[in-house]
Amino acid sequence: MIAALSAQVPGFTPGPGWNVVADVQDMLSFAFMRNAFAAGTASAIVAGLIGYFVVLRESSFAAHAISHIGFAGAAGAVLLGFSPVLGVAVLSLVASGAMGALGQRLRGRDVVIGLIMAASLGLGYLFISLYTGNAQNAYSILFGQIFGITTGAVQITAVTSVIVLAVLAAIFRPLLFSSLDEEVAQARGIRVRAIGIGFMLLMALAVSEAVQVSGVLLIFALLVAPGAIAERVARRPAAALAVSGGLAVLITWVSLALSYYTPYPVSFYVTSLAFVLYLAARAWSAWARRAGRRLALPWQRHHDAGMQARETATVRT
Amino acid sequence: MGAARPGRPAAPAAPDQGPPPGRPPAHRPAPGARPPGPPPPGGALIEASGLAAGYGGRIIWSGADFGIGAGEFLTVLGSNGAGKSTLLRMVLGLLAPAAGTLRVFGAPPQRGNPAIGYVPQRRALDPDLAISAEDIVGLGVDGHRWGVRLSRRAGRERREAVASALAAVGAAGYARRAVGRLSGGEQQRLQLAQALVTRPRLLLLDEPLASLDLRSQQEVSQLVAELRAELGFAVVLVTHDINPVLSVTDRVMYIAGGGVSVGTPDEVITSENLSRLYQAEVEVLSDSRGRMFVVGLEAETTHPHSPASPAGAQP
Numbered sequence: 001m002i003a004a005l006s007a008q009v010p011g012f013t014p015g016p017g018w019n020v021v022a023d024v025q026d027m028l029s030f031a032f033m034r035n036a037f038a039a040g041t042a043s044a045i046v047a048g049l050i051g052y053f054v055v056l057r058e059s060s061f062a063a064h065a066i067s068h069i070g071f072a073g074a075a076g077a078v079l080l081g082f083s084p085v086l087g088v089a090v091l092s093l094v095a096s097g098a099m100g101a102l103g104q105r106l107r108g109r110d111v112v113i114g115l116i117m118a119a120s121l122g123l124g125y126l127f128i129s130l131y132t133g134n135a136q137n138a139y140s141i142l143f144g145q146i147f148g149i150t151t152g153a154v155q156i157t158a159v160t161s162v163i164v165l166a167v168l169a170a171i172f173r174p175l176l177f178s179s180l181d182e183e184v185a186q187a188r189g190i191r192v193r194a195i196g197i198g199f200m201l202l203m204a205l206a207v208s209e210a211v212q213v214s215g216v217l218l219i220f221a222l223l224v225a226p227g228a229i230a231e232r233v234a235r236r237p238a239a240a241l242a243v244s245g246g247l248a249v250l251i252t253w254v255s256l257a258l259s260y261y262t263p264y265p266v267s268f269y270v271t272s273l274a275f276v277l278y279l280a281a282r283a284w285s286a287w288a289r290r291a292g293r294r295l296a297l298p299w300q301r302h303h304d305a306g307m308q309a310r311e312t313a314t315v316r317t
Numbered sequence: 318m319g320a321a322r323p324g325r326p327a328a329p330a331a332p333d334q335g336p337p338p339g340r341p342p343a344h345r346p347a348p349g350a351r352p353p354g355p356p357p358p359g360g361a362l363i364e365a366s367g368l369a370a371g372y373g374g375r376i377i378w379s380g381a382d383f384g385i386g387a388g389e390f391l392t393v394l395g396s397n398g399a400g401k402s403t404l405l406r407m408v409l410g411l412l413a414p415a416a417g418t419l420r421v422f423g424a425p426p427q428r429g430n431p432a433i434g435y436v437p438q439r440r441a442l443d444p445d446l447a448i449s450a451e452d453i454v455g456l457g458v459d460g461h462r463w464g465v466r467l468s469r470r471a472g473r474e475r476r477e478a479v480a481s482a483l484a485a486v487g488a489a490g491y492a493r494r495a496v497g498r499l500s501g502g503e504q505q506r507l508q509l510a511q512a513l514v515t516r517p518r519l520l521l522l523d524e525p526l527a528s529l530d531l532r533s534q535q536e537v538s539q540l541v542a543e544l545r546a547e548l549g550f551a552v553v554l555v556t557h558d559i560n561p562v563l564s565v566t567d568r569v570m571y572i573a574g575g576g577v578s579v580g581t582p583d584e585v586i587t588s589e590n591l592s593r594l595y596q597a598e599v600e601v602l603s604d605s606r607g608r609m610f611v612v613g614l615e616a617e618t619t620h621p622h623s624p625a626s627p628a629g630a631q632p
Binding site for chain 2: 189231233
């Protein structure tokens with residue numbers, strides 16, 4: 001990114017210096033960078049918060065499928081002359097609504113979801129090959145287009161984020177309850193199916209936003225990695241949401257900055273950072289577990305081992 | 318294997334076959350078609366007459382007439398797929414009776430009644446789940462409410478309710494630990510605490526003893542019995558093995574062959590009664606401690622309804 005810019009802008013210092021404030025000022029002096037940071041932040045917060053529930057509900061495959069179905073929508077919208085993000089939003093909302101309505105019946109139907117996902121990708125590819133305009137448009141749907149985002153799209157992204165956060169706040173407790181223990185939640189009078197449909201629609205909106213940053217193919221990183229880390233490290237639900245949303249924002253910011261100073265694309269940094277952070281979280285929780293065991297008193301250790309032995313030894317026929 | 322062999326550690330106390338002292342003789346509906354008797358003393362929590370269970374027009378069992386009084390302990394027995402959990406779903410208001418009437422606290426069953434505590438069959442939690450035990454139990458307090466908790470007083474009341482429920486089930490020691498790292502038995506205590514946090518008058522337990530070893534089975538049934546004595550709730554416990562709860566249960570409900578039989582263990586778990594329910598030759602044996610074992614007899618004539626695995630039978 002920077003090489004192309006420094007050729008055009010006189011007096012521009014290529015590469016980051018030691019003065020971080022000046023570097024950030026440099027970066028934000030461009031409207032396209034301000035737009036990228038604004039839209040990236042708005043969609044990262046939503047992706048992080050929704051992602052925690054995606055992990056708790058074990059519906060990451062559904063999230064993945066929805067983004068691919070959204071790709072068909074994006075390609076179709078481009079073909080018809082609409083905004084690709086609008087196409088993603090419409091088709092992923094329809095698909096997630098249907099998935100939410102099917103609810104329990106979809107559990108274990110990975111084959112069906114996978115086939116619909118593949119068919120959607122194929123359909124999207126057909127739309128792209130039919131489209132005679134700029135092929136870059138389709139490429140950016142697949143891998144993200146955050147530097148090309150318009151001010152109007154930034155505003156729509158921000159408003160969508162506010163709506164998603166407001167609905168999430170309203171259904172937070174029933175959603176958490178039904179994500180952790182659906183049967184008891186239902187017995188306590190929670191309409192678990194309605195909550196499930198509502199959550200899937202929120203997830204579709206989060207996907208539509210995040211597609212702009214990481215693209216359809218790489219959305220998994222932004223939507224699932226922060227939530228998976230939060231699930232491992234946070235004891236309180238509020239802390240988990242803070243960790244998940246915070247990490248998603250951090251990943252997006254660092255990726256935008258790195259991409260600004262290097263010739264490599266944003267979504268590459270997003271996916272790599274998400275992966276590295278996830279590995280770090282795994283290592284950290286494994287270390288903490290081992291350290292915790294070492295700190296335990298000998299009789300506690302014995303007790304734990306005994307409990308485990310008893311658990312495994314009891315397979316009644 | 319070998320759920321109740323002599324010489325194992327922590328043998329059960331000799332079962333108290335009669336009704337507990339100070340309690341009038343248990344309400345005893347005879348099996349089969351029988352008008353519902355008077356409600357049990359202390360006000361009926363559950364009243365059923367001619368109750369049938371089924372899904373989508375298919376009847377699983379029918380002809381259940383029974384009542385459960387305050388503080389009573391009813392054990393629901395039957396083999397897999399007999400429709401034991403279906404009874405709980407009907408009491409919870411999640412499934413309408415296929416026939417007959419069912420009244421809970423004197424009214425038709427309603428979803429989300431805080432006077433009912435429900436512990437579903439245990440399922441393995443994600444071992445990576447770092448949410449604290451406290452927060453899992455706290456869902457029982459306000460997990461069904463909309464919006465986010467803002468009031469400081471509500472937060473304090475929630476903490477107090479959670480702490481007392483955790484203490485009641487003996488789980489205070491791991492209140493702040495990650496639930497995914499707890500053992501199955503510890504997770505089960507949390508489920509129990511979550512169900513008790515609303516101070517229910519009726520506790521429904523679905524297979525709490527399944528996949529537990531003998532000693533844990535005794536611990537769980539003793540814990541439930543102690544909590545019942547202390548807090549005064551009635552218990553409906555679903556199991557396929559009567560022996561771990563024989564000493565604490567007042568009455569049993571045996572579901573088999575599409576029929577239901579309710580009464581004291583001595584009345585219900587007899588060779589004649591179960592043979593009639595299963596529509597197959599079944600024999601009930603009891604050992605020196607009064608434990609009961611149901612065994613299917615290899616009859617000369619095979620019958621379509623022969624029991625695959627009768628309750629209490631040893632593999």
